[in-house]
Amino acid sequence: MSVQVRDLTKVYQVPVKQPGLLSTLRSVFHREYREVRAVDRVSFNVEPGERVGFLGPNGAGKTTTLKMLSGLLHPTSGEVRIEGRRPQDRSVDFLKSITLVMGQKQQLIWDLPASDSFELNRALFDIPRQVYRERLDELTALLGLDEFTDQPVRNLSLGQRMRCELAAALLHRPGTLFLDEPTIGLDVEVQAQVRQFIDAYNRNTGATVLLTSHDMEDVAHIAERILLIDHGVVRFDGSLGELQRRFGPGRLLTVKVGRTTEAQEHLLTGVLGMSAGAAASWSKTVAPDEVNAVLTRLLQDLPSAEVSVGEPPLREVLTRAFGEARERREEGA
Amino acid sequence: MVGALARVSLLIAMQYRSDFVFNGLTGLLRTAALVGPLLLVFQHRETVSGWTGPEATLVMALFLLLSSMTGALMEPNLGAVVEHIRRGTLDLVLLKPADAQLLVSLSRVEPSRLWDLPAALLLGGWALAQMPAPSPWGVIGAIIAVLSGLAAMYGLWLLAICTSFYFVQVDNLRFLLMSASEAGRWPLSLFSGWLRVVLLVAVPVGVVTTLPAELLRGRGSWEMVATAVAVGTGFLVVSRLAWRRALASYTSASS
Incomplete structure (x- = not known):
């Protein structure tokens, strides 16, 4: 089993405050908190090499789940094992076996050329120089990075930056990929290039892929299995075809x-x-x-x-699925 | 690994060459502004609170060493972490397979602040040349005290970094720490009792400045060295524990 998740729960304490000067003053001395259950007893398994898409409306708990799986957030309760390791322990072996790509955040150093970020990752991930050169050549060819890895990252276009991000994230050949909205803001051509690249990486290395995206093309192209999350709860777990049949x-x-x-x-x-x-x-x-x-x-x-x-467009299927989940929630409330 | 992190931080800092030169000039002016009052005081008096001019200059030189280290290695990291937390990019720093504290402690350096270092060496060298030669034990004790004090100050800045996990806006804390550190340029005996204790164990600048100077002017004791080591170790241990706690309660900015 590549990923095992049992009753995973994350509860945030969110400060609450009424509008207005008086309540602002009051909150300085006495702050009130509200519990927000971002992820609620989520359980699932992922087999090695599987490609899973987390789908759900904004604030459904997809990214929080991904961050707990990558060890960034500590769960309030429940268990996660990625290839037998507990993510929140942040063991070196664990961190070398995963990667997280976030479409809205970047690891590349803004003021330096991408090649300096690659070199830093080589040192941090302890990649032998020869292996590093071979992988970088391969990634450069696949992602077409040739022309711009020597320019400061701040001078690159969004598409060029995302391609460099992918290269930086995969230099250490991780076995588990967490992708959080990897194609957000990209033009159609670069989006297709990114999808094809992820597809090829999965086929060539047998890596497990866990993806969140609002882009249905991403989901249709990358994910073979869908986990539908709404208000922190898994509402559906099955193949894309099953999803279409059930909610279509x-x-x-x-x-x-x-x-x-x-x-x-x-x-x-x-x-x-x-x-x-x-x-x-x-x-x-x-x-x-x-x-x-x-x-x-x-x-x-x-x-x-x-x-x-x-089959009807995936967007239509999901709109119905989210609507059905909302109705069920309201009935339960 | 430390080399690779330091290299990148250095490369970033070197991107802004004008900053490097400008900070150098500011450093020279700052040194002049620090030494000026000292010259003024010792023109009129032989000693102040039992400290001669060269001895007080030695304290000032040690203070410049501290401010150079703080400015180059400690303070920029607090700024960098606050920025990382606000933009949510700390996630990507924490995903590197290295000790997260090390990653954060070396995320940004400001080499131009090392301009204070030559001034510290010149002032210190001049002061020591005017004083009777210190004993070998005094020198060893002073080195231990300086290293312990720097470790303690690192711990203090790391504690400040930890608070940014909870409050995000910690600019005031940064100014508070920097202003409190300024007190370290004068010998501790100039301050009243409770303030002396604060400058030894709460904002431990005195461990880097006054204690080594006492040891070098032959008035030190093993208790002073032990105090320095205890304060340094204490700050390192407490800050490490606080760091682990902060990481566990890290909530990460939403995307």
């Missing part, structure tokens, strides 16, 4: 027709309630028990149409 509003029917008559258009939009998309196509998410009826009608009235049935 139905199947996505897409119809492509070369040229339509007025009557056919009326059928598509008026009767079937489909919405027109690009390149003479119409689509609609249909409840599973209605799919057959709609397909029959389409084949009858539009025999020349090209009809495909697929």
Whole structure:
């Protein structure tokens, strides 16, 4: 087992204060705190080499979980083992076996070229020089770092910086990757490059990947298993397909027709309630028990149409999943 | 590892060359401002509270040594940690496979503050040349006291760093520590009883400045050396414990 998590809980004490001068003065002498249960008895296992996506709305407890798994935060209660080690002990062996990449924070030294940060990591992670050179060459080729590792980090674009971040984070060849919003703010091209790189790293090294992201492309591309977290509680644990089947509003029917008559258009939009998309196509998410009826009608009235049935967009699935989780929470409250 | 951390800190500091030169000039002015009052006092009197001019100059030289070490190695780290905590980048520092205290203690150095060091050596050398030669035991005791005092001051600054885990805004504490340290440039016997104790065990500047000077002018005792070692060890142990506690309650800035 690569990652074992049992009843992991994190409770924060958050100071509370009413607005206004009087309450501010009062809080100077007597501060009141409220308990916030950021993660609540979360349990799961991850097998070596698995790619898991933590999904949930803002403030769901994803990042807190990731930070406890990487040893930055001490759990209030519960147990975590990463390859048999307790993260909060911060043992050298543990820290050498993991990495955390945060899209919004950087480890590269702002005023120096990225190559100096790489060199510092070489020394800190105790990587033999020969091995370091080989890995750096490999990462440089994969991430296309050639042209800018000698410029101060402050002069790099966000995309260039993120690619250097990945190189710095993976020089020591960690077996477990924690990725917190790794593609946030990047342009489409760099996002794709980052995803492909993570994919290749996972396949080549067999590393375990735990990812949080609000970008559905990231999730669809990187994660093969989804853990849905809401208010610190795991609401779903399964494959992407299972998630779509369980929370999906139905199947996505897409119809492509070369040229339509007025009557056919009326059928598509008026009767079937489909919405027109690009390149003479119409689509609609249909409840599973209605799919057959709609397909029959389409084949009858539009025999020349090209009809495909697929999964609805992940975003739509997640919106429903989050909504369902919220309803269940409100019912329980 | 220490070498690699120091190298990077040095590289960062060297990025701003004008700072390096400017701090050098400020250092010279600062030394002049420190020595000025001393010259003024000893123009009119032979001794002050039992200290001759050269002996008081020795205390001043030791104070410059301390302020150089504090300015170069201790104070910048407090600033760096506060910045790391505020921006949430301390996470990434703590993920390096090294003792977190070491990482934080070497996260930023300010080599330009080492400009005070030549001034300290010159002043100290001049003062010692005017005084009777110290005994070998005096010299050894003084070295032990200086090292213990520097360790104690490091512990004090680390304690200040620990408070930044809870309060984030600790600028006032920084100024308080720096102002309190300024008292170390005068021999402790100039201060009243309770203040003397404070400057030995609470803000232990006296351990770096007055105790070694006492040992070098032949008025020291083994009790002084023992006090210095006890204060140094005490601060190191307490600050280490406080550091571990601070790390355990680290909440990390949200992303």
